Amino acid sequence: MSSADIYREIILDYYRNPRNYGKITNPDIAQRDSNPLCGDELEMHLNIKENKVADVKFTGKGCAISQASASMLTELIMGKNFEEVKNLSKEDILDNLGLHDLGPARIKCALLSLKVLKSGLYSYLSEKLKDTESADKIKEEASGLY
Amino acid sequence: MQTSMINIEDIRKDFPILKRKVHKDKALVYLDNAATTQKPIQVIDAISNYYLNYNSNIHRAVHELAEEATLAYENTRDKIVKFINAKSREEIIFVRGTTEAINLVAYSWGRQNVNKDDIVVTTEYEHHSNIVPWQLLTKEKDAKLEYVGVDDNGELLLDQLDKYLETGRVKLVAFSQMSNVLGTITDSEEIIRRCKKKGVRVLVDGAQSVPHLKVDLQKLDCDFFAFSAHKMLGPTGVGVLWARKELLEGMVPFNGGGDMIREVHKYETSWNDLPYKFEAGTPNIADVIGFAAAIDYLERIGMDKVREHEMELTKYAIDKMSQIKGIKLYGQMDVVKRGGVISFNLGDIHPHDLATIIDEDGVAIRSGHHCAQVLMERLDVSATSRASFYIYNTKDEIDVFIKSLYRAKELFRL
Numbered sequence: 001m002s003s004a005d006i007y008r009e010i011i012l013d014y015y016r017n018p019r020n021y022g023k024i025t026n027p028d029i030a031q032r033d034s035n036p037l038c039g040d041e042l043e044m045h046l047n048i049k050e051n052k053v054a055d056v057k058f059t060g061k062g063c064a065i066s067q068a069s070a071s072m073l074t075e076l077i078m079g080k081n082f083e084e085v086k087n088l089s090k091e092d093i094l095d096n097l098g099l100h101d102l103g104p105a106r107i108k109c110a111l112l113s114l115k116v117l118k119s120g121l122y123s124y125l126s127e128k129l130k131d132t133e134s135a136d137k138i139k140e141e142a143s144g145l146y
Numbered sequence: 147m148q149t150s151m152i153n154i155e156d157i158r159k160d161f162p163i164l165k166r167k168v169h170k171d172k173a174l175v176y177l178d179n180a181a182t183t184q185k186p187i188q189v190i191d192a193i194s195n196y197y198l199n200y201n202s203n204i205h206r207a208v209h210e211l212a213e214e215a216t217l218a219y220e221n222t223r224d225k226i227v228k229f230i231n232a233k234s235r236e237e238i239i240f241v242r243g244t245t246e247a248i249n250l251v252a253y254s255w256g257r258q259n260v261n262k263d264d265i266v267v268t269t270e271y272e273h274h275s276n277i278v279p280w281q282l283l284t285k286e287k288d289a290k291l292e293y294v295g296v297d298d299n300g301e302l303l304l305d306q307l308d309k310y311l312e313t314g315r316v317k318l319v320a321f322s323q324m325s326n327v328l329g330t331i332t333d334s335e336e337i338i339r340r341c342k343k344k345g346v347r348v349l350v351d352g353a354q355s356v357p358h359l360k361v362d363l364q365k366l367d368c369d370f371f372a373f374s375a376h377k378m379l380g381p382t383g384v385g386v387l388w389a390r391k392e393l394l395e396g397m398v399p400f401n402g403g404g405d406m407i408r409e410v411h412k413y414e415t416s417w418n419d420l421p422y423k424f425e426a427g428t429p430n431i432a433d434v435i436g437f438a439a440a441i442d443y444l445e446r447i448g449m450d451k452v453r454e455h456e457m458e459l460t461k462y463a464i465d466k467m468s469q470i471k472g473i474k475l476y477g478q479m480d481v482v483k484r485g486g487v488i489s490f491n492l493g494d495i496h497p498h499d500l501a502t503i504i505d506e507d508g509v510a511i512r513s514g515h516h517c518a519q520v521l522m523e524r525l526d527v528s529a530t531s532r533a534s535f536y537i538y539n540t541k542d543e544i545d546v547f548i549k550s551l552y553r554a555k556e557l558f559r560l
Contacts, residue, residue, distance in 0.1 A: 065498075065499070
């Protein structure tokens, strides 16, 4: 897709004015990852209450795509049912961003946020909920994202 | 448009890849030469000629093909001796690239000579390949790794070097002759002079300098020198470690195996002569042969001409880029003190976004940390964009690049 289609007003707006930017003290989930190819960094914090995402924040450094993607993902999952969040797919993220047909190098930027989220959910499921079956499933999904 | 020094149109005809289009109909403007350069047809032909006509293993067999291959392979070594003004062919070790050359020194010489509380000094503008091997070595030996800092102009702070040298604990100083990010040309002779006074060994990373500057090892007077073929028109997978013969003689082999031995018995082996002692296994024969064609090509143009052309392009690019509002150029602006590598950031456009946008116009640049995260920390940025030039680049291409930067600015509403 062309740059004019990628760098739409909305992507630039989320890049320059990220929503839910910051950290949560003592979060239920804290997960950090980086893209070794370009050094993009992302850390997500979540609180889960009554099986729902009670709060979510992120911090990071990186390109407009990775940072807008993270910010838009936090808005997408805020208040959502835990099950729904668990089942988020690559397509959901790209639909939400309105970015399709990104090249192989840049799709990693768009999906870093989902990768961080799924890795965080893996730790939460395996360590706190002791649900190894769901945990393993989500771990596999996270590693298949690139 | 072309510089008066060399006939660029003729040179460009030798590079088939420069004729290709990218993104359907855009002429390729290749400005990622610090990562790897394009290859002239002479290099490509030399490699395919080996595979088509005399492919065979070297050094052992007595048949005609093997003899031809051995001659061609060893011919490259002789060309390199002349190209960098080494004393003898015994000092030229073929490796996979600069990274392997530095690792060889760290593992072989380093393990024998660096001990507890000794110091290895490197600089803040090194490529990871001249940092990580020293981290591994100093951690293993409980030694220290220290850094010579970089000032805001992209120059090394040599006072810091003196401070380390005065401790009397420094065993090795390792630095690059040209920064792959800032393009700074290191005052190598001065550093080496200071190290020699204290009896300290010096390793010079020539990955960025040998392709662009005339390098004379007798004048430089370092102890180890490393560079790669692929950044100087040659193939990937070939590089050179040069080291003083007396040092190589005292060093243990890095890899054990075929070709590096004189006699092998059940429990003891004696080593082959230099340089073969350090070339275990079947080497990258085809690409070493291709490397000779690259050296021939550069010698035919003349390294002085290469340098003049790049200085002219760099000056032209810096002048044009400086006029763009919101651009930040890193490092030294005096083209006499820097090579044709320009790192920059444009407003708040992340380098990856910038590279994506200008790629659509056919312009290939690098974006990211350039394997120099220590320097990125020093510059307090997570990444930069980097344009780097070589003999086949033209001012017209720089104009395309500049125009594309303005388009990126517009897309980001800057």
